[in-house]
Amino acid sequence: MTTARIIIRNDIQELDRIREFIERHGDEWGFSTKNVFSINLVLEELITNIIFYGFDNDQVHDILIDMQLRDDQLQLLIEDDGKPFDPFSVDTPEDLDKSLEERRIGGLGIHFVREIMDTCSYERTGNKNRLLLSKHVK
Amino acid sequence: MEIVDILQDGVVILELKGRLDTTNYSFLEEKIMKLIDDNQTLILVDCSDLSYISSSGLRIMLMGLKKINSVKGKFILCCLQDNIREIFEISGFTSIFSIFPTRQDALKQF
Numbered sequence: 001m002t003t004a005r006i007i008i009r010n011d012i013q014e015l016d017r018i019r020e021f022i023e024r025h026g027d028e029w030g031f032s033t034k035n036v037f038s039i040n041l042v043l044e045e046l047i048t049n050i051i052f053y054g055f056d057n058d059q060v061h062d063i064l065i066d067m068q069l070r071d072d073q074l075q076l077l078i079e080d081d082g083k084p085f086d087p088f089s090v091d092t093p094e095d096l097d098k099s100l101e102e103r104r105i106g107g108l109g110i111h112f113v114r115e116i117m118d119t120c121s122y123e124r125t126g127n128k129n130r131l132l133l134s135k136h137v138k
Numbered sequence: 139m140e141i142v143d144i145l146q147d148g149v150v151i152l153e154l155k156g157r158l159d160t161t162n163y164s165f166l167e168e169k170i171m172k173l174i175d176d177n178q179t180l181i182l183v184d185c186s187d188l189s190y191i192s193s194s195g196l197r198i199m200l201m202g203l204k205k206i207n208s209v210k211g212k213f214i215l216c217c218l219q220d221n222i223r224e225i226f227e228i229s230g231f232t233s234i235f236s237i238f239p240t241r242q243d244a245l246k247q248f
Contacts, residue, residue, distance in 0.1 A: 016159050037190060037221045044192045048160045097230055108193040108229055115228045 002029060005066040010051045034136050038116045045109035046049055046131060051137050054082030062080040072138045078131040102122050149180045149248045155187040158195030159177045177212025180248050184241055186217040195246055196229055216244035
């Protein structure tokens with residue numbers, strides 16, 4: 001089993017560090033370009049949600065991202081100390097097959113996460129939100 | 139992300155280079171709003187060198203399409219890399235955007 005973790009602040013500029021983290025470990029762990037792209041996208045969508053909506057105060061918070069690779073199974077954990085929120089309780093947007101005039105702007109991020117990952121779950125442990133995701137890679 | 143704009147036969151070609159994400163989508167938003175203000179509403183977005191897009195980037199693309207359509211202009215995309223095309227497909231955007239494989243094909247639509 002191989003593991004890697006990074007702790008970022010609740011600042012949108014930290015997305016650059018996430019990109020570097022994924023590219024570096026994706027390369028080391030032999031991920032395809034497509035998987036690096038997909039995992040980067042999943043993390044951006046989930047972390048952006050946490051940074052924009054997860055905290056009621058202006059204080060600095062840490063967000064943990066942990067990746068484990070066992071055989072060809074990638075497990076992701078994202079942990080934050082924001083207010084309780086299960087992003088997977090939100091339904092998939094219903095207007096994906098609607099015409100331009102009917103389309104609302106937004107609501108796509110979690111849809112991407114669900115499409116890309118094989119499993120997605122949420123748990124609240126103490127004062128922490130924990131998002132657990134897995135995907136078969138390679 | 140870098141945006142190169144080229145005016146060719148009345149069409150503004152926007153070449154997007156790099157990554158379009160939550161940290162920089164506002165550059166593209168400002169660019170599109172400026173073009174509308176300047177009455178430049180024939181727009182081709184060339185994505186040959188666009189390597190990454192997230193939902194923030196897609197929202198701006200959708201906003202651009204809606205705004206340009208509302209002033210009877212054209213907002214056309216070309217040259218999507220495979221990973222980007224797949225995200226457009228997952229979003230259901232391939233049915234609402236005009237997307238062409240080459241710049242030459244796209245330019246014929248104006």
